[in-house]
Amino acid sequence: xxxxxxxxxxxxxxxxxxxxxxxxxxxxxxxxxxxxxxxxxxxxxxxxxxxxxxxxxxxxxxxxxxxxxxxxxxxxxxxxxxxxxxxxxxxxxxxxxxxxxxxxxxxxxxxxxxxxxxxxxxxxxxxxxxxxxxxxxxxxxxxxxxxxxxxxxxxxxxxxxxxxxxxxxxxxxxxxxxxxxxxxxxxxxxxxxxxxxxxxxxxxxxxxxxxxxxxxxxxxxxxxxxxxxxxxxxxxxxxxxxxxxxxxxxxxxxxxxxxxxxxxxxxxxxxxxxxxxxxxxxxxxxxxxxxxxxxxxxxxxxxxxxxxxxxxxxxxxxxxxxxxxxxxxxxxxxxxxxxxxxxxxxxxxxxxxxxxxxxxxxxxxxxxxxxxxxxxxxxxxxxxxxxxxxxxxxxxxxxxxxxxx
Amino acid sequence: xxxxxxxxxxxxxxxxxxxxxxxxxxxxxxxxxxxxxxxxxxxxxxxxxxxxxxxxxxxxxxxxxxxxxxxxxxxxxxxxxxxxxxxxxxxxxxxxxxxxxxxxxxxxxxxxxxxxxxxxxxxxxxxxxxxxxxxxxxxxxxxxxxxxxxxxxxxxxxxxxxxxxxxxxxxxxxxxxxxxxxxxxxxxxxxxxxxxxxxxxxxxxxxxxxxxxxxxxxxxxxxxxxxxxxxxxxxxxxxxxxxxxxxxxxxxxxxxxxxxxxxxxxxxxxxxxxxxxxxxxxxxxxxxxxxxxxxxxxxxxxxxxxxxxxxxxxxxxxxxxxxxxxxxxxxxxxxxxxxxxxxxxxxxxxxxxxxxxxxxxxxxxxxxxxxxxxxxxxxxxxxxxxxxxxxxxxxxxxxxxxxxxxxxxxxxxxxxxxxxxxxxxxxxxxxxxxxxxxx
Numbered sequence: 001x002x003x004x005x006x007x008x009x010x011x012x013x014x015x016x017x018x019x020x021x022x023x024x025x026x027x028x029x030x031x032x033x034x035x036x037x038x039x040x041x042x043x044x045x046x047x048x049x050x051x052x053x054x055x056x057x058x059x060x061x062x063x064x065x066x067x068x069x070x071x072x073x074x075x076x077x078x079x080x081x082x083x084x085x086x087x088x089x090x091x092x093x094x095x096x097x098x099x100x101x102x103x104x105x106x107x108x109x110x111x112x113x114x115x116x117x118x119x120x121x122x123x124x125x126x127x128x129x130x131x132x133x134x135x136x137x138x139x140x141x142x143x144x145x146x147x148x149x150x151x152x153x154x155x156x157x158x159x160x161x162x163x164x165x166x167x168x169x170x171x172x173x174x175x176x177x178x179x180x181x182x183x184x185x186x187x188x189x190x191x192x193x194x195x196x197x198x199x200x201x202x203x204x205x206x207x208x209x210x211x212x213x214x215x216x217x218x219x220x221x222x223x224x225x226x227x228x229x230x231x232x233x234x235x236x237x238x239x240x241x242x243x244x245x246x247x248x249x250x251x252x253x254x255x256x257x258x259x260x261x262x263x264x265x266x267x268x269x270x271x272x273x274x275x276x277x278x279x280x281x282x283x284x285x286x287x288x289x290x291x292x293x294x295x296x297x298x299x300x301x302x303x304x305x306x307x308x309x310x311x312x313x314x315x316x317x318x319x320x321x322x323x324x325x326x327x328x329x330x331x332x333x334x335x336x337x338x339x340x341x342x343x344x345x346x347x348x349x350x351x352x353x354x355x356x357x358x359x360x361x362x363x364x365x366x367x368x369x370x371x372x373x374x375x376x377x378x379x380x381x382x383x384x385x386x387x388x389x390x391x392x393x394x395x396x397x398x399x400x401x402x403x404x405x
Numbered sequence: 406x407x408x409x410x411x412x413x414x415x416x417x418x419x420x421x422x423x424x425x426x427x428x429x430x431x432x433x434x435x436x437x438x439x440x441x442x443x444x445x446x447x448x449x450x451x452x453x454x455x456x457x458x459x460x461x462x463x464x465x466x467x468x469x470x471x472x473x474x475x476x477x478x479x480x481x482x483x484x485x486x487x488x489x490x491x492x493x494x495x496x497x498x499x500x501x502x503x504x505x506x507x508x509x510x511x512x513x514x515x516x517x518x519x520x521x522x523x524x525x526x527x528x529x530x531x532x533x534x535x536x537x538x539x540x541x542x543x544x545x546x547x548x549x550x551x552x553x554x555x556x557x558x559x560x561x562x563x564x565x566x567x568x569x570x571x572x573x574x575x576x577x578x579x580x581x582x583x584x585x586x587x588x589x590x591x592x593x594x595x596x597x598x599x600x601x602x603x604x605x606x607x608x609x610x611x612x613x614x615x616x617x618x619x620x621x622x623x624x625x626x627x628x629x630x631x632x633x634x635x636x637x638x639x640x641x642x643x644x645x646x647x648x649x650x651x652x653x654x655x656x657x658x659x660x661x662x663x664x665x666x667x668x669x670x671x672x673x674x675x676x677x678x679x680x681x682x683x684x685x686x687x688x689x690x691x692x693x694x695x696x697x698x699x700x701x702x703x704x705x706x707x708x709x710x711x712x713x714x715x716x717x718x719x720x721x722x723x724x725x726x727x728x729x730x731x732x733x734x735x736x737x738x739x740x741x742x743x744x745x746x747x748x749x750x751x752x753x754x755x756x757x758x759x760x761x762x763x764x765x766x767x768x769x770x771x772x773x774x775x776x777x778x779x780x781x782x783x784x785x786x787x788x789x790x791x792x793x794x795x796x797x798x799x800x801x802x803x804x805x806x807x808x809x810x811x812x813x814x815x816x817x818x819x820x821x822x823x824x825x826x827x828x829x830x831x832x833x834x835x836x837x838x839x840x841x842x843x844x
Contacts, residue, residue, distance in 0.1 A: 015827075015831075016736055019736035023729050023732040023733055026728060026729045027729055029725075030722055030725050030729075033722075062513055062526045063513075064524070064587045065586065065587025153646065153647055153648075155632070155646065155647050155650065155651045156645065156646050157644065157645040188642050188644065223586075224511070248523065257587075259513045259523070259524040259525055259526045261525070261526035278795075279715075280715050280719075282795060283442075283719055286791075287438065287719075287722060287726060290434050294435075294726075294729060294730055294733055295733070297430075297733075298427070298732075298737065301424055301427045301737050302736055302737060302740055304423070305421075305424065305737070305740045305741065305744065306740065308744075309740075309744045357718065361718055362714075
């Protein structure tokens with residue numbers, strides 16, 4: 001192998017080699033860390049919501065004036081919603097899962113300050129809530145109609161006697177023991193767990209307690225009310241328009257004492273909550289693409305340039321017996337050496353950058369896999385980028401050696 | 406002479422069009438990416454109260470749980486909002502020139518029946534009279550309210566431009582009546598376009614939200630027992646059964662700002678709030694150590710981390726990308742300049758001085774930098790167009806303005822020169838004799 005002459009040729013133009021190496025090193029460092037950030041965001045966005053997200057939509061209504069009656073409005077609205085063809089199920093709901101707005105309560109297995117520490121996302125629904133959200137009960141039972149509480153004072157902090165927990169909340173509070181039949185406490189109240197359901201996500205997508213959820217059988221006091229509606233597959237969008245039209249003030253049959261402030265699908269709500277993350281993915285994706293292209297084009301440009309200034313040398317080598325493949329190999333090996341130098345330095349840089357990012361911005365640590373992947377990609381990219389100029393070099397005729405300038 | 410150098414530079418650049426395109430392209434992409442992320446960063450890290458930064462202060466008291474700080478990661482920070490009763494007590498002080506306490510509430514707006522606009526829900530703010538003056542809020546029609554309106558919770562309202570457009574078609578509605586939650590309110594003012602970014606006065610309720618859609622006297626919220634539509638946080642185990650219980654509770658939900666002139670006034674007010682808290686401590690409240698803060702808007706934006714970490718990371722990575730583009734350019738320039746070394750040798754032999762060669766090459770580099778910068782601005786405009794799609798609500802704010810254009814050109818030319826300096830210096834060291842021999 002002709003490593004030595006290649007190396008010594010490179011050493012004659014150290015600066016050029018160092019520049020390309022440094023460029024490759026920085027590219028590796030940035031690409032590996034960007035991919036790592038992208039993957040954590042993609043994973044975050046891809047978490048299963050645990051509810052029938054695709055077929056759900058939400059309606060928000062706001063009552064006003066002295067003639068507004070929260071309870072009868074909700075009863076009328078639910079009756080209407082449930083009567084519409086295409087609606088599988090509907091329920092009042094206090095907050096919207098994954099919307100970035102919600103309420104949370106500290107719960108515990110005993111009523112002492114030290115134990116009441118399990119922060120739980122809290123949604124109030126009626127007896128149709130579990131079915132509407134599309135979460136499976138795994139143990140115990142659902143709420144019954146008679147258990148649904150209503151207190152017309154919006155300030156009341158009164159608690160409910162029965163709750164349903166999801167698996168994560170049950171495990172956080174009771175460990176491996178069966179939760180059904182046990183009592184949960186907040187700081188001043190208690191409730192019996194009547195059911196445990198599959199996991200669903202709570203209110204704030206950036207919160208580490210997102211997976212702990214409690215449902216309570218309660219209709220919230222006014223003037224705000226929200227409904228969750230589960231549509232038959234494929235009928236969501238048509239139903240949203242129909243519901244908006246039927247409930248809103250422009251319809252003379254509807255309640256004149258309230259305004260429908262919006263009707264939104266869960267898809268829209270999720271998209272909005274994850275916007276910061278999808279934005280980061282888009283930004284970094286573009287950055288990686290540009291960086292890799294600039295580096296690859298730089299290698300092509302530099303190699304072509306080297307070929308063009310070395311025409312005479314190449315011709316001479318060909319004249320004294322080097323085959324085309326030898327010329328190609330020369331440039332490929334040269335490039336491989338450069339890339340290798342670059343990725344070795346780049347791996348160190350990548351981990352240093354990863355370390356700094358994780359300490360300064362509390363991002364997760366850089367998994368070595370991404371650096372390894374980056375090294376392989378850059379090797380291949382470098383070889384591809386060098387191949388074109390190398391082939392052009394190989395096409396230089398030996399006769400050129402005999403010509404003077 | 407410069408014109409001549411420019412001509413040589415362009416001639417030289419045209420000799421290797423691919424290489425030139427690569428160099429200009431690399432700088433352009435590098436500048437484009439940096440300007441895009443910088444514009445977003447600058448937008449996020451701006452201080453809309455820069456002009457009044459020295460006199461405005463946010464007021465915070467540490468009334469939180471003795472067993473747990475407000476934020477576990479930053480135990481030194483008190484909650485960003487106050488309880489209703491504490492805000493009331495501090496508001497009664499006459500030390501500040503101007504002061505404001507406020508919170509959010511939802512309202513259903515009914516426009517005059519003849520307008521045909523269906524009732525709609527808006528986010529409003531119940532606040533005190535100084536809000537408009539302290540924060541330099543621009544009015545299109547009318548003005549804010551006075552002390553009497555605050556004291557008597559008069560039913561007057563200031564509409565945002567957006568609400569006025571919707572309910573009154575943008576006409577001067579001062580003096581007209583609008584129904585809010587079923588009560589008649591008199592319109593006394595309409596705001597002009599106002600988009601403080603970040604929304605410094607209430608960072609806890611969406612730092613990049615738009616302003617509220619209407620403003621009414623603070624007392625209205627209490628009189629109509631309106632629930633807060635903003636963030637409300639409670640820690641103490643208290644039985645709350647009605648609105649009065651809630652007002653007396655230790656839940657935090659009120660924002661407070663004061664205007665203090667000079668150090669003495671600031672110290673006097675700090676003294677006042679500390680004394681207030683000490684007095685409350687003797688009554689069994691405020692069990693945490695004394696930790697009350699008056700913060701200027703710039704500091705307030707900083708401790709509340711209005712700029713997302715993501716944006717800082719992006720700016721850092723963009724500049725690393727620019728560095729890669731520059732390394733790329735240095736490599737290409739070096740190869741190109743040294744490739745043309747025989748020509749330089751010839752010129753030197755014919756009498757060109759080193760400094761003339763240096764200037765010639767520097768002009769060439771400058772042309773690349775300028776070309777890259779201009780193309781970079783175009784790319785940044787494209788990038789920001791993409792950003793607007795990603796950040797729906799920043800529409801007006803993510804446009805390139807004059808300082809940003811200057812920054813773009815500056816970065817491009819500076820980085821062009823920076824990248825060109827070494828290759829230029831190298832080519833100047835060419836010994837004419839070495840090249841003449843081979844000819």
